[in-house]
Amino acid sequence: MKTIPIITFFLCTVMYAHAQLNIVPKNDGLKEYTVTNAHPYDSLTNVEKRSFTSLPGQTLYMHGVKNDRNGYWDAFYTVNFLTGDDRTVYKAVNISTTPSKEVVGKYYEVVKVWTKTDYLSAGCCLLLREKESGDEMYYNPFRYPLSMTCIGYYEKLKRFVGQTFLSLAKAVETEDGQVITPAEGAEYRCVDIGLKMNSDGAFLLMEGADGVRVEAFPIGGDEVYEFVSTARIGQLEKRYGEKYGKLIAFRKVDTGMTREMVIAAWGEPYHKSEVKKEGRTLETLRFSDNRYVELLDGEVQYVRIY
Template identity: 70%
Template sequence: MRTIPFIMLFLSCSLYAVAQLNIIPKNDGLKEYTVQNAQPYDSLTNVESRSFASLPGQTLYMHGAKNDSRGYYEVFFTGNFLDGEKQPVYQMDGVSVTPAKSVVGKYYEVLKVWTKGTGCCILLREKESGDEIYYNPYRYPLCMTCLGFYEKLKRYIGQAFFSLAKRVETEDGQIITPPEGTEYHCMDIGLKMNSDGAFLIMEGADSVKVEAFPIGDEVYEFVSAKRISLLKEQYGDNFGKQIAFRKVDTGMTKEMVVVAWGEPYRKSEIKKENGTLETWSFSDNRYVELFNGKVLNVRVY
């Protein structure tokens, strides 16, 4: 009989402990960004995964994607499509398609952004009509340009650039490949309807104007005189110039390879008696062999 009070005391303590459990609901991974908690926008990136959390409060212009005559399939909705429920398509024409004329050529204010895993939903307000629509940027990532990004591109105007021997389009629509090292100057910033977005207008000594597209803080088809000078100062005249022109050579360090070509998509290594042999694999069938941290061999197929 003396054990009963002890048992009752144990049970009462257990019930009290259960009552104090802090049950945390499982996070479904949905993150919401508004003007109040948006990350700072540096204007170096357009509408892409690196800038999604920074877009609330920004203004986007819908210049449209290439070949959008059939409209935009499951790109614009009337509700948040990341919340688990199927949402109706905005201004639907046929099956899950928004006509191009309903969205192209308009300005949109970014009200909210939601991210979930690899998905993103952006709530927009069309400035003229006040319509609120939900945009899936992964379907057509190049159909909108952020005005902040466009304005920041003007920093390139007046700068000198040198060709990387890549194909470029001229003012009259011709495709040319300027020889490597040909000097150009940025004259202005342009934006065409139904295009890949904002671009730099470059002019060569022959007065021919061509288009060049920014990637982050660089330009895809050209390298700036500023970048060449900076890399020469950091890595020496020889290696610095090669890195600027996106070339990898024997004797370069791992850091130099990454600056020139970016991070490899695969790495492998073999331990040897006198050191470590690594093989780095890059896109476009490019391979670099490094021995004890320095480039031993470069293979480009």
């Protein structure tokens, strides 16, 4: 009989402890951004992963992608597709496709942005309000990443007008649609910017010494895919010396460079490995387009472009 109070006390203690548990709900990885908590917008970036959380309050223009006659598949929805199973497509035909005419050539205000990261995927949803009609839709920016241009980004591109550029010997398109490849180092001047429908969007209009004008596409920051500005060449030469600065500007890698120089020229590698032996470090870096670099104690010893 004397054990009963002890057992009763023990049970009460367990029940009390259970009642005091701090139950934390499972984090579904969903984050919401509005104009009140959006990250500061950097107008050097367009609509891309690194800028998604800064887009609330910005205006986007849908110029569309190439060959979109069949519409946009699973890109525009009537609900937030990150929060449930409902994935009803905006003004759909054939269940999952929004016709091009319903979304292209229009301006949109970014009302909200949601990002979601879990063990299986990373996603983003933009709540857009079409400026003219007031229609709202939920947009997946990963589906057609080059279909929209942020107006703030477009306006910032005007900084390139009047600058001098040198060709990187890449194919470019002229105003009349011809494709040419200017010689490496050929001088051009940026005379205007434009936004082409059903293309990669905003571009720089470059004029060569022969008066021929060609299109070039900015790729973030102060870089242009087909050209390098003389101002950037000067900056890189000041930082890395005349020899290596110019090589980096023309996106070339050579022996004697440091790891920092390689990344400045080619960007981050998609694969890297490191081996230590007898106090020395051999590092290998692999880049897109079959480019391969070996560094010994941080200095490039071998470069191969397949």
